Amino acid sequence: MAINATEKPLSKVFTSDYQFTIPSFQRAYIWQQSNVIQLIDDIEEASKSPQVPYFLGSLILVRDGGTHYEVIDGQQRLVSLSIIIAALRDLEKDTEWMRLLDALIVEPGDKLRGIANEPRLTLRERDAAFFREYVQEGNLEALFDLTDEDWASVAQRNIARNTHAAYDAFDDMTDDERHAFASYLVNGVTLVMVITDDLDGAHRIFDVMNMRGLPLTPSDVFKAHATSGLKPAVLDEYAARWDDIMDPLDDDPTRTEEFFSYLHLILTHKPDTGKLIEDFLTDVLQPYVAAGTVSSFIDRVLAPYAMAWRMLERPNDTVLSSTVRDRIESLNDYRHHEWKPVAMWALVNSFRKLGEPGCSPFVQRGSHSTRGVSTEASLGMHDRQRLEELFAALERVTGVDTLNRTDVVARRGHATAAIRDLDKGYPVRLVRGLSITTADRAGALVRLHGEMQGNEELVRLLLVRANEQLEKGRITRPRKLSAVPIMPLEISKAASFAQWSQDEHDYWMYRLGNMTLVQGGEDQMDKLVEFDRRRERILMRSDSRRFPLTRQLSDFAECTPAMLKHRQEETIRLIAEYWDIRYDEQHTDLTAQPVEDLAGSASITRTSHGSRRVTIAQVVKAGLLIPGETLVWERPRKGERYVATVTEHGRFRLEDGSEYTSPTAAARAAGGSSAGLDVWKRTSNGQKLGDIWKAYRLKIN
Template identity: 25%
Template sequence: MNDLSQLRIEAAHKKISEVFSKDYAFTIPAYQRPYAWETTQVEELLTDLTEAMGPASKSDGFYFLGSIVLVKKHGSPNARVVDGQQRLTTLTILFSVIRDLTEDTVKRVSREKYIKQVANEDEGIPEALRLLLRQKDQAYFEKHVQMIGATNDLPVKDGLSGAKARIIENARTIRNKLEEMGEEKRSELLKFLLQNCYLVVVEVPTPTAARRIFTVLNARGMDLSATDILKADLLERAGEHKEDNLSQRWEDIEISLERGKFSDLFTHVRMIFERDKPRTSLENGFPVQVPVFRDDPLSFMDTVLEPFADVFLLSMDDVELRNRFGHKTADLVRSLNRLDNKDWLPPLLLCLQQSNKGDNVDVAEFVFQLERLAYYLFMVRADVNVRMNRYADVLDVLEPPVDRKPRAGAKERSTGLELTETEVFALFNALDGDVYLATRVVKPLLLRLEQASHDGSANYDFPTISVEHVCPQTLEEGSQWAEWYSDAEDHSYWLHSIGNLVLLNFRKNSAARNYDFEKKKTKYFAPGDTSPFTLTNEVREFESWTPEDIEGRRKELLKRLAKAWGLKDAFKKWWKSE
């Protein structure tokens, strides 16, 4: 039976002198985000404090610094910070700078006690720092802030990032402000801060209660992401004895992927396990759909998070993809990345993960079929539900479900990676339409066509790539274009088609769009005598650009795509039907 005295929640307003005392030994849990206050927030705090202690202040002689939430059992100083890390860290920097600027040696040593607990053998109190940051940041924080004299010689910020950069930047800001004050003014500030500034301290006795408060605070607007909440959940399930190890491994992955991609990874992993469109938030659905996360945190790290992070990084590493699977596979992954969605990524990650495990999977063939399927869904503008159901079927092909119930709302199974004849016809109908008007489609499509038009040795990482009409949209009276396209219906029919479009590696020039064909070829399409794009150079070989020329060009380009996607026979049937 629980001891009710250990379950109570305490809340009280306390002076800063009471907070930075032997009653509290603060630690920042591993699940917390790094120290992140910007200099503007530090400057605002210093301004508020100096104004509040002034004679014209309307604060009635005290200043409220907000609240902090701690996991702390009654009678023990050990306090894990659930909320309040930013303020406690900034106050520690402030105390450290005041200490190091103190001219009187005796006072300087005395002021050390706000940063470090002085040992008292008679009372059984050991020497200890008042605040310990996350394990990853603590050594740096102690060396450059908490050690006596550390802020007298702050390192340069160049080359630093994250919490380290914020620590140094804010320490320098505080030091510059306090140096301007002079000794007497700094002593007044310290006295005011200790005796007239207050925090509301909420003490929660158990990690479970802390987890609930942590989640509630997030719902109330704390700047936490779904992965922050999942991290807290995982570490709580793992227990304190595994917390440091798992937290360090988690953060190593987060740093390697960066925060946005790290969140994307969880979305992709959830899809690999759930194989359906998510119907709950990531933080709520992930523990349900990925049972190992809930049941065995260490196994989750070993068998899920780290392996899938490795292949996620691999999927973005063009050089390594070429080394392991050949240039064609790397080019196809690059082609996939041009699409306006990433729904294809979970199947790719599962395939690469199986390859890394040593499973018998043909990565090159899988990527070839996946890219073809992705472009079919892209060209026909399949909605997200259709895409996710189709990719779920692909996942089932890669890793057949064991005792899996039919997906909610799932209809008849698709052909997975394979395209039916009906789907191939739909693909070529889309390719044969006014592709220029599909603004999110046209550039990836032409770059895919460009890729199918050479041996794979060229890359197109230009800062600017634009799409241009060969026959212009506006026909000037008396021009060569007006003569070739005297029939307005011909002009309208061919204008936005795949056969009338080329790529440029610079921004379009509106003044050049109506050049006659010969001038456009030499002065606009290839101002330096050549174009880096095969498609554009091929157009330069034409003597004329009539409707008949575009029609022939259109068939050639469609045949080229059919060959690239292994659809030559189906294309012939489609062409006959058209």
């Protein structure tokens, strides 16, 4: 079994030298939006140091003849990288950049060299055509027009949602920022290509790399360096002590790297340079080694901060007050973790005995004896009020940063500034990094007023905050909790929405006022169009009725714009109260201010539509479609031809008189296709709707 392993940048991976195929026995594409956004954030942060490469792990491949390779390990990263590149390509205005980005995921072909035009990555048979048509070939507008009922597999749903997330992340960047990201992605991100000719051998390699031959974690490196500075008499004792401290954090390299990265930030107040091992050894460990005080580092630094890390992961198992436990649980709702170093500092500096042998902050479950059980007092707790104030301020700034889409560099800057001021003994209200500026507050409120399509995770978090503020306490959540719309996506066939205009429906569809929390999955109401049936399904389970904003639906016999406006205003007010951003310094109620005034205070000069679904009504209003003009869908092989007329109300009317609010819905009704933006064309010039939709998005962005 011949094995070859080489490290290559993406510019050498996504070329005609490699034609990747996902074998049928592989699992489906399972990455979620949070995984893709974390990858984008990590690469964006790494790109700040363009001379330092970002290693994205190994691909295990089986050669399948010529340049064809089966992917044994690496599918999730290859698919996600393709999605990221497709989003960058779709937002690009420069034709040369578009061409270069396109060539990374689709081989342009070369007749002279006998190279076919085809995608560089082929998924499993069930999802290959979907991925090629919508992502690799650049039909993102058609993808954004699809709804949950159009997915034929969970993988297709993940592909669509992750493309939404990537598009929105890049839409927030300037052209120069996207170019810098793309350049680093291609030249600075590297993969190790592990290639064999034998499938069984590839699986053995996979087992060795993932089970028996794990690379050294930062903890392993730091332990070796630290123990080299210990005297022989205490070497075994403190080597074992290191293991006792770090073993509960597991041997996951990502988790241990994050822990030591945050510990470095806490101790040095320095920003991350992307060279953790080098920086931690030089800035933190070497002074202890040189002074012969490594044992002091292990006892007084490593032990308490590792214990604090564990407390943040399992707050409800600790002796912390319910107020602090609830705040930590709320902080764990966020997918960004830059709050952790401040939280670690807060715990270590609030418990004098944290990390000492025999002093555990965790409750002993199932024991009837209280002898030896730790309490806040026995752990040396001091100034509980300050600890509670600090966690409240930390959760507040984390929430506002999340709403304002603050980038990772700025979030780390907030943490660094906060710890620097806390080390100086400043009171919480004067700590930079935990304060909210006028622009921050206004920007968060503007976001709350806006559309939230494609960000189910954030919507769910915001609704939880609003409900808990109304309930005046934490609400126990069901295992599966979703945020679902009160209105259906299509109202044309719903008698209970007959009085609604299409503009009213489109305005409210993706705003907080139209969303509610419910136990179960997001797809449970897809086929219910009437309000009373949707309301009954929402209120059917007692776990859904735990949430007061959900329970309120029982008080309404019909869904009206006035009802959604009331819910929107109440939800925004509750969230603003929760984060203490409702009033400004003059005690003016900002939730009652016009959004335009808030946008001015926040210096928001550009309103982004992002990947949100474009409607026919919006395109008609923009003058890109004309009421009365006709569209045609030709299927010459089947001898079929469908005609749709654009109505003045922003719908497509088929020849049988039925009307639809999206091209996909009209295509599905006419001929069973979900590719609405691809099949409909103008009869006047043959222009595809996908091109018109993209022109609209570029116009409003």
